[in-house]
Amino acid sequence: MSKSSGDIRRTQVYFVSMIIVLMLLSLITLLQAFKTYREKGYVDYLSFTLSISAITLSVYMILQMKTRPPKTGFEQPEVFTVIRCSKCGFETTRKFKEGDYILKEADLCPKCKEPTFIYMIFRKADEEEKKRERYEL
Numbered sequence: 001m002s003k004s005s006g007d008i009r010r011t012q013v014y015f016v017s018m019i020i021v022l023m024l025l026s027l028i029t030l031l032q033a034f035k036t037y038r039e040k041g042y043v044d045y046l047s048f049t050l051s052i053s054a055i056t057l058s059v060y061m062i063l064q065m066k067t068r069p070p071k072t073g074f075e076q077p078e079v080f081t082v083i084r085c086s087k088c089g090f091e092t093t094r095k096f097k098e099g100d101y102i103l104k105e106a107d108l109c110p111k112c113k114e115p116t117f118i119y120m121i122f123r124k125a126d127e128e129e130k131k132r133e134r135y136e137l
């Protein structure tokens with residue numbers, strides 16, 4: 001977990017640096033275009049358009065990143081429901097659905113056609129954490 005979130009943070013740092021470099025290059029291009037205009041009275045429309053769109057894109061990307069909720073530590077944990085047949089012991093795991101609770105009746109067992117029930121609800125985490133946090137019968 002901590003390793004992958006570290007990778008995400010490193011990727012973000014690269015990403016931000018790239019945006020900053022892009023912005024600086026665009027600013028330089030824009031300043032060059034202004035300089036050309038002042039000195040020669042010639043408007044370099046291509047440079048203007050390119051640099052302004054690059055700056056707009058960079059600003060947009062930065063805003064996108066800021067509005068996104070922080071990824072590490074605040075992710076919604078994945079919750080799973082284990083369904084079990086009391087007769088033959090058939091067990092299946094599916095994603096938790098709203099309204100699931102332990103001992104709630106579920107679909108018929110695909111093996112022996114007996115009604116199954118929700119046996120366990122747990123959230124996906126490290127094995128250590130899973131042992132501590134699942135609510136077992």
Ligand SMILES: [Zn+2]
Pocket residue numbers: 085086087088089090109110111112113114
């Ligand atoms: Zn069964």
